[in-house]
Every structure is written in structure tokens, then in C-alpha cells.
Amino acid sequence: MTYLTAQLSEEKVFKDPVHSYVHVRDQVIWDLIGTREFQRLRRIKQLGTTYITFHGAEHSRFNHSLGVYEIIRRILENFTEELNWDHEERMLCLTAALLHDLGHGPYSHCFEKVFDLDHEHFTKQIILGNTEVNQILTKVSRDFPKKVAEVINKTYHDKLIVSLISSQIDADRMDYLQRDAYYTGVSYGHFDMARILRVMRPLDDKIVIKASGMHAVEDYIMSRYQMYWQVYFHPVSRSAEVILSKILHRVKALHINGYQFKQEPTHFYSFFTGEISLEDYIKLDETIMLFYFHEWINEQDVILSDLCSRFLDRKLFKYTNFDMKDDMGKLQELRQLFDRVGINPDYYLVIDSSSDLPYDFYRPGEEGERLPIYLQLENGELKELSEASDIVESISGKRRTDHKLYYPADIINKLKEHEEKHRIQALLGMN
Incomplete structure (x- = not known):
């Protein structure tokens, strides 16, 4: 028996609130779960700042990664009798599913945006670099890490395998919709996954x-459509994300300008320069970031201290709807008024935009094109989903975008009574 096919003497199970149990029988999978890099995902929240709005949303990328693995495991069990499936690719699918989010940083997408990073790049680095994960994958075969990285990067030659983990109906989405719905306590993200798995071919x-x-x-x-607008783009969660991004921007600006920190941002130095080693990346998780936020409350810089306090104590910015065409003049006036009353608009007047395309049909040649979902009719013919479903057709190809303007209502309300204050309140609709 090779390492590829080695089995545990006894099946291991993780009790899971979404899938009931996550089953592990393969030695490779069990070893990967135990690596330093995979265990780090326990310290990265799946939903970033969403716990500030939905207090149950404390689950981690570790939970989610196990869930995606379990869904793939069940799909492959259903494919046992399928002639169109290459059963020798089983371990490649399982490992890619388990490791697909390995490169996520603390507070994931917000963190990536501030430092212009790509978590998929770091996933690839962890899989191919000098890591415990790489050592285990290399034991399967010398080229196995490269294959796993290609599946996750969507460059693997077998697009069928890629589509299981990354498509418009994949194991990743099926897990996070149900898991995020469970932990946020909402009803939107629930669907009949067991039925979908039975009819996948x-x-x-x-x-x-x-x-x-x-x-x-x-x-x-x-379910996906509702989860995006009711949970993922919730304006209160986005307020916390705006503050988080401004903390990181402020720290970087202070560092560049030679500010003397009481608590030096040691873990962030390489992120400021863009010369990030893999070890620096792996060392930074949300527990480390929260430590710094606690310490930076005591900094002399009023803006950094205030922003950290707001994030930790949930003193969030208020928001108002913003029209990118009609309200730009209002924004310029607000920035001038903020400057006049001593509120820095770069940190306290922020536009945040949310956008989603819930389902798309095939439009060849378009940037970021998405392969559609096909239904297989009884005669074997294929029909694109939006052509068969009136429900899906009604939202297909239609991008929905929303813009909010965030501001510190508490600071504005404490301003002395004068013309600028009243004008700011009028422009923001605070009266």
C-alpha cells in the first residue's frame, strides 16, 4: 500500500453542525489536517467582521475547509459507478477541497484589499513552498503539490475537477452558504444539498x-442571492470593515512618516513594503491583529487610537445611501466641511460599494466569464439553467450594486453649534 492509498486503522470523525459528521479515513487527509498551516485556519474567521452584526458568526476557515472536503467526499462516493469519472483523481479532489482556502489572511478580503494581496497566491505558496503541507503532498508524489495548486488556481487540465471546487455550483459555495446561514441564524442560506448531490453527474x-x-x-x-444581500453585504458589518481598513491604512501611513509607536507594528513591516515572506504571512492571524488593536488604543495618534477603540468596542460609523452619479458634488462639499471642523475625511468619510452577480449565463470572450449550470434532460441533451427556469432567468446576468457613505455621527453630534455642523448634518440626512 502506498502513501496515496494508505488508510487509518480507524475512521476519524469531526462532529459538524452543518453536515452532522466529517469523515476522514485517508492518512494523507488526516496528516494535512494536523499541519501547522492548516491549524492556522482556526484563527481566521470565515466571515471576517460579520460577527459584529450577527454574534453567532464566530466560525473559522478551518470549519469551512473541512466542510468543503466532506461535500467533495460525498460527491465522489456518488460517482463510484460513473463511467465519465476518473477514479484515480480522487485524492487530488479531496486535498484541493481541503486546502482551497489555505492562504486566507486575517479578516480575509479587507486585509487583501488594503495591502493589495491575493489569498490564492499565498495558497499556492503554502502548497509549493517550504511547509509541512508541502512535505505531506510531496510524499504522495513529486508533482502532486503542483497538481493541487493548479486545481485551486483553476489552471488544471481537467476542468471537471476544477468545477467541483470552483464553479457556479460547487462544493465551496454549497458549504459556505449553509454554514454561514447556520452560524448567523438566518433562514436564507438553506437548500436541499442532499438532493443536489444525488443529481450531479x-x-x-x-x-x-x-x-x-x-x-x-x-x-x-x-439562497446565494439572499445571503449576499442580507448577510455578506450587511451595512453594519461593512461599517466595521471600513474601520478595520482605515486602521491598517493609518498604521501604514504613520510608519512611512516615521511616527514613533509605543507598540511597533513588527508583524506588519513586510506588508508595508510589499516584500512579504511566506513565514511572515503564516505568522499573522486575527489573534495577532487584535493584540495590536488593543495596544494601539494607547497611541498618541488620535486617529489610530480612536479607530482601534471603535473596532474593539463596536462604536461603528453610521451610513447613508450614496449615488455615485448624483452625489459626488455633495461628497466634495462634505470633505471640505470635515476639514474645516477638524475631522480628517480620509479616515472618517468613506464610500463603500457592494456588488454581486448572482448567476450568469455563458458570454464567450467576456472578462471573468462564468460557465453556466447545465441541466441534463432525459434524452441526454443539455439545457442551460436560465433557459429552463423562470426564477433563475429573472436574475441571470443582472449585476446588483449598492453604495453607502460612512461617517462618525457621534463626533459630528458633539461639534459646537455652528453653520458647518448644521450643513454637515443636512447633507448626511442626520436632521
Whole structure:
């Protein structure tokens, strides 16, 4: 028996609130879970700042990664009798599913935006670099780490395998929608996953869905649509994210300008320069960031101290709807008024935009094109989902965008009574 096929003497299970149990029988998977790099995901929240709005959303990328692995494991069990499936790719699918989020940083997307990073780049670095994960994958075969990285990067030659983990209906989405719904306590993200898994079929370079399962897929698409606008883009969570990003921007600006910190941002130095070693990246997690935020409350810099206090104590910015076409003049006036009353608009007057395309049909040649979901009819023919479903057709290809303007209502209300204060309040609709 090779390392690739080695089995544990006894199956290991993780009790999971979404999938009931996550089953591990392969030695490779068990060893990967135990690595330093995978255990780090326990210290990275799946939903970033969303716990500030939905207090149950404390779950981690570790939870989610196990969940994606479990969904793939179940899909492959269902493919046992399928002639269109290459069973020798089983371990590649399982490992790619388990490790797909390995490179996420603290507070994930907000952190990436501030320092212009890409978590998929660091996922690849961890898989291919001098890491415990790489050592285990290399034991499978010398080229196995490269294959896993290619699946996650969506460059692997077998697009069927890629689509299981990254497509418009994949194991990643099926886990995070249900998991995030469970931990936030909302009802939107629930759909009949068991039904979808039963009607998934491998066909050539893609996964197709038996037409009899169309209604379960409709439910999945609408669940995703609702979760984005009711949970992922919740304006209160976005307020916390705005403050978090401004903390990081302020620290970087102070460092560049030679400010003498009481608590030096040691863990952030390489992020400021963009010369980030893999070790620096792996060492930085949310527990480290929160330590710094606690310490920076005591800094002499009033802006950094205030922003850290706001983030830790949930003293968030208020918001108002903002029209990118009609309100730009109002924004310029507000920036001038903020300057006049001593509020720095670079940190306390922030536009935040949310945008999502819930489902898209195939439009060849378009940047970021998404392969559609196909239904397989009884005669074997394929039909694109939005052509068969009125529900999906109604939202297909339609991008929804929302803009909010965030501001510190408490600071504005404490200003002395004068013309500038009243004008600011009028422009922001605070009266």
C-alpha cells in the first residue's frame, strides 16, 4: 500500500453542525489536517467582521475547509459507478477541497484589499513552498503539490475537477452558504444539498445536473442571492470593515512618516513594503491583529487610537445611501466641511460599494466569464439553467450594486453649534 492509498486503522470523525459528521479515513487527509498551516485556519474567521452584526458568526476557515472536503467526499462516493469519472483523481479532489482556502489572511478580503494581496497566491505558496503541507503532498508524489495548486488556481487540465471546487455550483459555495446561514441564524442560506448531490453527474469537462433536480438548484441560486444581500453585504458589518481598513491604512501611513509607536507594528513591516515572506504571512492571524488593536488604543495618534477603540468596542460609523452619479458634488462639499471642523475625511468619510452577480449565463470572450449550470434532460441533451427556469432567468446576468457613505455621527453630534455642523448634518440626512 502506498502513501496515496494508505488508510487509518480507524475512521476519524469531526462532529459538524452543518453536515452532522466529517469523515476522514485517508492518512494523507488526516496528516494535512494536523499541519501547522492548516491549524492556522482556526484563527481566521470565515466571515471576517460579520460577527459584529450577527454574534453567532464566530466560525473559522478551518470549519469551512473541512466542510468543503466532506461535500467533495460525498460527491465522489456518488460517482463510484460513473463511467465519465476518473477514479484515480480522487485524492487530488479531496486535498484541493481541503486546502482551497489555505492562504486566507486575517479578516480575509479587507486585509487583501488594503495591502493589495491575493489569498490564492499565498495558497499556492503554502502548497509549493517550504511547509509541512508541502512535505505531506510531496510524499504522495513529486508533482502532486503542483497538481493541487493548479486545481485551486483553476489552471488544471481537467476542468471537471476544477468545477467541483470552483464553479457556479460547487462544493465551496454549497458549504459556505449553509454554514454561514447556520452560524448567523438566518433562514436564507438553506437548500436541499442532499438532493443536489444525488443529481450531479460528471460529463466531459463539467458537472451537469439531472433536470429532475432543477428546483433544488433554483433554491440554491436564490439562497446565494439572499445571503449576499442580507448577510455578506450587511451595512453594519461593512461599517466595521471600513474601520478595520482605515486602521491598517493609518498604521501604514504613520510608519512611512516615521511616527514613533509605543507598540511597533513588527508583524506588519513586510506588508508595508510589499516584500512579504511566506513565514511572515503564516505568522499573522486575527489573534495577532487584535493584540495590536488593543495596544494601539494607547497611541498618541488620535486617529489610530480612536479607530482601534471603535473596532474593539463596536462604536461603528453610521451610513447613508450614496449615488455615485448624483452625489459626488455633495461628497466634495462634505470633505471640505470635515476639514474645516477638524475631522480628517480620509479616515472618517468613506464610500463603500457592494456588488454581486448572482448567476450568469455563458458570454464567450467576456472578462471573468462564468460557465453556466447545465441541466441534463432525459434524452441526454443539455439545457442551460436560465433557459429552463423562470426564477433563475429573472436574475441571470443582472449585476446588483449598492453604495453607502460612512461617517462618525457621534463626533459630528458633539461639534459646537455652528453653520458647518448644521450643513454637515443636512447633507448626511442626520436632521
